[in-house]
Amino acid sequence: MSIDHDQDCPGLLPEPPTAELQLVCVLHALADPMRLRIVAELAGAGGDELNCLAFELPVTKSTMTHHFRVLREAGLIRQHRRGTSKMNALRTEDLAARFPGLLEAVLAALPHCPRGADAPPPAGVAAGC
Amino acid sequence: MSIDHDQDCPGLLPEPPTAELQLVCVLHALADPMRLRIVAELAGAGGDELNCLAFELPVTKSTMTHHFRVLREAGLIRQHRRGTSKMNALRTEDLAARFPGLLEAVLAALPHCPRGADAPPPAGVAAGC
DNA sequence: GTCAAACTACGAGGTCTGTCGTACTATGGC
């Protein structure tokens, strides 16, 4: 997995280019209830950027950092700094270009997805197997 | 994850009913190169059933058993005994009913998928991250 | 300069996963 640094947008964190997105990595990144919840909330935000604390995840900040990094290194989200915050956005178009229909199918399969960022899921996206 | 035993088809191994398929479990089952390869070959077989040894995976039999069980318990494949063999088939319709478009998107995203079971991938579906 | 906020780095822990080898259980053919 190569991470390109040649984006000249200031504050943008390194991420894999669209052509190098790996299906196994994307599926692995999505195969976790916490990360699926992050992706769902980002999708529910309708393209808006959210900072890490906006998700109110039931884990510590360092665990949050871990999950956001997994998502970014898999190519699912884009992150850039703004002040002391880090803003997150779904790479919807890149994913649609590389894996057409995949993100849409995953989002459609999510339970309780009311298309709004102000309706946090009660406990978690899925309780696990 | 509940496994139902109330199928009266003889030799059918227990599997989760369609309504109880979990997105996280399905994604986790797909997030492995070996299992993705199994799913790809089953899809390439066009609905035909294949026994476990037909896949010629570069792992031992016990590892193969492990991967087939993960796929079956996630609801991706259906298994039933025939003589000394165990036949495997993709649960295409069940998956399409529960997660519309998901399996199609994953299969479309697979590299080297020539729509034929007689063209085994050279080394693996994906080398990993 | 000082402080708080937001995030990261690092290490540690416990758990899960993928793989193997060996022993074992059907099943079917002779």
Add this chain to the structure above:
DNA sequence: GCCATAGTACGACAGACCTCGTAGTTTGAC
């Protein structure tokens, strides 16, 4: 009954993963 075939059960191991706590960095406000 005996044997080969196909697959399972079980234990073991290394490595990856998820989580946490603590310490550190960066940024902006005062």
